[in-house]
Each structure stands twice: as C-alpha cells, then as structure tokens.
Amino acid sequence: MENPLEAFTLSAVNTCPSLGVGLAGFGTVGSGVWNTLDRNGALITGRTGGGVSLHIAKILVRDRSKTRATTGDVPAEIFTTDWRALIDDPAVEIVVELIGGTTDAFEIVAAALKAKKPVVTGNKALLAERGVELFALSKEHDTPIHFEAAVAGGIPIIRTVQDSFIGNRILAFSGIINGTSNYILGRMTDAGLTFADALTEAQSLGYAEADPALDVNGWDAAHKAILLATLAYGFPIHPKDIHVSGIEQVRPTDIHFAKSLGYVVKLLAVIREHPDGTVELRVQPSFIAKSNILASVHGVFNAVAVHGDTAGESLFYGRGAGQNPTASSVVADLVEAARSLKQSSGHRGFLPYREKGRILPAAETSTAYYVRFDVTDRPGVIAEVAKILADHKIGISGTHSPVNPSNPDAEFVDMIFLLHTCPFGKLQAALEEIEQLDCVNSIPVVFRIESLG
Numbered sequence: 378m379e380n381p382l383e384a385f386t387l388s389a390v391n392t393c394p395s396l397g398v399g400l401a402g403f404g405t406v407g408s409g410v411w412n413t414l415d416r417n418g419a420l421i422t423g424r425t426g427g428g429v430s431l432h433i434a435k436i437l438v439r440d441r442s443k444t445r446a447t448t449g450d451v452p453a454e455i456f457t458t459d460w461r462a463l464i465d466d467p468a469v470e471i472v473v474e475l476i477g478g479t480t481d482a483f484e485i486v487a488a489a490l491k492a493k494k495p496v497v498t499g500n501k502a503l504l505a506e507r508g509v510e511l512f513a514l515s516k517e518h519d520t521p522i523h524f525e526a527a528v529a530g531g532i533p534i535i536r537t538v539q540d541s542f543i544g545n546r547i548l549a550f551s552g553i554i555n556g557t558s559n560y561i562l563g564r565m566t567d568a569g570l571t572f573a574d575a576l577t578e579a580q581s582l583g584y585a586e587a588d589p590a591l592d593v594n595g596w597d598a599a600h601k602a603i604l605l606a607t608l609a610y611g612f613p614i615h616p617k618d619i620h621v622s623g624i625e626q627v628r629p630t631d632i633h634f635a636k637s638l639g640y641v642v643k644l645l646a647v648i649r650e651h652p653d654g655t656v657e658l659r660v661q662p663s664f665i666a667k668s669n670i671l672a673s674v675h676g677v678f679n680a681v682a683v684h685g686d687t688a689g690e691s692l693f694y695g696r697g698a699g700q701n702p703t704a705s706s707v708v709a710d711l712v713e714a715a716r717s718l719k720q721s722s723g724h725r726g727f728l729p730y731r732e733k734g735r736i737l738p739a740a741e742t743s744t745a746y747y748v749r750f751d752v753t754d755r756p757g758v759i760a761e762v763a764k765i766l767a768d769h770k771i772g773i774s775g776t777h778s779p780v781n782p783s784n785p786d787a788e789f790v791d792m793i794f795l796l797h798t799c800p801f802g803k804l805q806a807a808l809e810e811i812e813q814l815d816c817v818n819s820i821p822v823v824f825r826i827e828s829l830g
Contacts, residue, residue: 475707605681
C-alpha cells in the first residue's frame with residue numbers, strides 16, 4: 378500500500394513555485410548565499426513542507442569580470458551593474474542587500490520597499506543610522522525588512538528577541554559582538570602582543586579589514602547594540618545618543634594589570650533598562666571577572682547574554698562573522714521573507730512600537746573604573762591626582778605605578794588608579810582637571826570595571 382504521507386510530501390515539493398531572489402552584492406557573503414542555496418535548496422524546501430523554494434534571479438555587481446568562489450556555474454545573464462534593473466526585474470520577488478554602506482544601500486532598500494518587495498539585509502550601519510526612515514517605509518508599504526545577519530553573524534539573536542522573548546520584558550543585554558576586537562584583545566592577552574602587532578596579525582588572517590576603523594573604534598559593535606536595543610525597547614535610537622569607545626588605547630600594561638586582579642579585558646556592549654524606563658546603552662573596553670562566562674569567549678566568536686524578566690538569563694554563542702555563518706542568517710531571513718509573501722496578512726519584519734524613549738546619558742551611568750595616566754615620574758604625583766579625585770568625592774580603591782624593567786629610569790611612567798563606583802559624568806569632570814596638571818602628559822585612558830549579573 379502506498380504511503381499517503383510520502384505521496385503528499387513528494388507532491389508538495391515537486392509543485393512548489395520557486396521565488397526569485399535579487400542579490401545586491403556578490404562578495405564574500407553574497408557568494409555564501411549562492412553556495413548555501415545551491416547546496417541546501419532541496420533541504421530547505423523539504424523542511425518547509427514544500428512551502429519555500431528559492432533561486433537567485435538577478436545579481437548586482439560593480440565588476441562583471443571579477444572571479445568569485447561559488448559552487449556551480451552562475452549564469453552570466455543574471456548579472457547587472459544597474460541596481461534599478463535588479464529592483465524592476467519582475468523575476469525578483471525578494472531583495473537581499475549586501476553591498477554595505479549607507480548611501481547606495483539606502484537607495485536600494487528604499488526602492489525595494491516601495492516596490493513591495495521584502496528586503497533581507499546584513500547592513501547594521503544602514504539600519505542603525507537610517508533605520509527610522511526605512512522602518513517608516515516598511516510600515517507605509519506593508520513590506521518587511523529582515524536583518525538577522527546584521528547582528529552577531531550566525532547567532533540567531535534577532536529572531537530570538539523578536540519571537541522567543543516576545544513575552545518577556547528584557548532587563549538587560551551584555552555581549553561581545555565584534556569578533557575582530559575580541560581576537561585582537563585575545564592575542565594581546567594570550568601572546569603578549571601589542572595592539573599594533575595583534576591588529577596586523579588579524580589583518581593577515583582575514584579577521585580584520587584593511588581599514589579596521591569601525592571594528593577597533595567600537596562603532597561596529599555599537600551599530601549592532603543599537604539594533605538590539607531598538608528591538609527590545611521599541612523606539613528608534615540615534616547613534617549620537619550613545620557612548621562608544623574602542624580598543625585602540627589598550628596596552629599590554631592594562632592586560633597584565635587586569636590579569637593580576639582576576640579580570641580580562643573585553644570590548645563589551647551593555648544595554649540595560651532602568652526602573653524609570655530609561656535605557657542605558659554603551660560600548661567600551663571593560664574589565665570583566667574571569668569567572669564570568671563572557672570572559673571565556675575567545676577568538677572571533679561572539680556571545681550575547683540576555684536577561685528577561687520571565688525567562689531569566691540566557692546565553693547565545695557562535696561565530697560573529699564570516700562567509701558561512703552570515704550566509705546562514707541571510708538564508709534564514711530569505712525563508713522568512715518567502716513565507717511573508719505567501720501570507721495575506723502579518724508583517725514579519727520589525728516595526729517600532731513606541732514613538733520615543735529616553736537613552737540614559739553616559740554621564741549618568743555608574744560603574745567602578747580603571748584609569749591609566751601617563752605622568753612625569755616625580756614625587757607628589759599621586760597626591761596631586763588623589764586630591765582632585767577627593768575634591769570630586771570619588772573614592773580610590775588602589776593605585777599602582779608599574780616599572781618597565783627594560784627602562785627602570787624612564788622619565789615618564791604609567792600611573793594606575795582603581796576607583797570606586799561613581800557616575801561617569803563626575804569622573805569626566807575630575808579628569809578634565811587632572812589633565813591640566815603639568816605632571817600629566819596625555820589624555821587619561823578609562824576602562825569600566827563591570828559587575829555583570
């Protein structure tokens with residue numbers, strides 16, 4: 378007797394109409410999307426009960442002649458150098474934006490939404506800086522934007538926040554969401570490299586771009602943090618409202634001192650809702666205890682800890698970048714976009730659900746601090762610095778002046794102060810005065826000492 382389930386499954390798979398995808402960008406991630414669909418297209422169709430079949434109908438590139446690493450032959454006729462041709466092509470039903478930047482990418486995404494073609498993007502800078510405009514277009518044209526690949530590569534954190542935590546008030550996120558910085562800090566910690574040497578190594582291995590600015594200055598992580606906070610708290614957040622600092626000033630001295638105190642240095646994103654409804658959002662190098670699970674996140678891996686009022690604490694860990702992890706997230710969004718086309722109602726992207734909220738100014742945020750000063754080595758320096766801190770009612774938990782064994786008679790030394798918890802604004806005011814001392818030779822370097830939990 379024929380198995381009715383088998384017959385149903387085969388029929389569903391065989392009659393599934395294939396939806397055309399337009400790829401804007403065919404670099405590392407775009408090629409990964411092609412390879413994934415080429416390799417696992419039948420698997421996707423089978424897992425959706427025959428509901429979704431996808432094929433690449435058009436590809437936007439700057440240079441048609443460039444060689445690309447793909448499985449299977451890519452038909453030459455589906456390439457174009459005109460983004461309008463991609464949007465206008467009736468065979469393209471879903472648009473994937475992978476070109477990066479915020480100018481041409483904005484034009485492509487906006488045009489796709491106006492054409493009522495769902496959009497998939499991994500462009501965190503675009504959504505962080507121009508998301509207000511694009512989400513408004515998404516709502517106006519009832520056409521979703523999917524952006525799982527924009528945060529933490531292959532970790533499904535966006536869908537988790539939108540779906541799995543939908544019944545939770547999200548109290549906080551803390552995370553390592555830039556793999557390049559994490560790799561650099563890890564090599565400084567494990568191999569004793571300087572920042573410059575660790576960055577050069579990361580570039581040679583392909584973990585850092587030729588221009589690594591957004592990775593090392595904290596803004597890549599900040600763009601991702603903005604998206605997470607927007608999802609969790611429902612209102613648009615402007616980049617100018619958040620505090621961001623990067624890892625460029627981290628020295629081996631800082632790494633060694635952190636180790637001696639039982640900490641590691643990580644570029645940490647912190648998002649926290651306060652009882653009054655304000656949202657704290659900041660990205661900066663931080664000391665975190667070796668006992669904290671985030672301290673064990675190594676290499677180019679990412680991790681995000683989410684604290685919900687109902688679910689409690691959850692940790693999401695995985696590769697934060699790279700061809701296959703990012704392509705995996707893009708393809709997952711493509712399947713979701715294909716499902717949205719088959720539904721007569723229900724916007725499956727993201728729409729802000731509060732008109733406005735308040736980001737807590739960085740000056741009002743409080744932690745303990747590690748502060749390093751480059752000072753002239755003479756008597757009385759500690760007393761001069763300590764007096765100003767005392768005048769601002771900032772407590773000191775410890776001081777240290779490490780001696781460089783290769784140059785014990787150096788004229789200038791690093792002076793380290795560990796400070797009690799106080800508002801960041803109070804510390805900034807004190808540091809402005811300290812910078813004016815004739816014994817202080819550079820802008821003080823500040824790391825937060827985080828108490829996560």
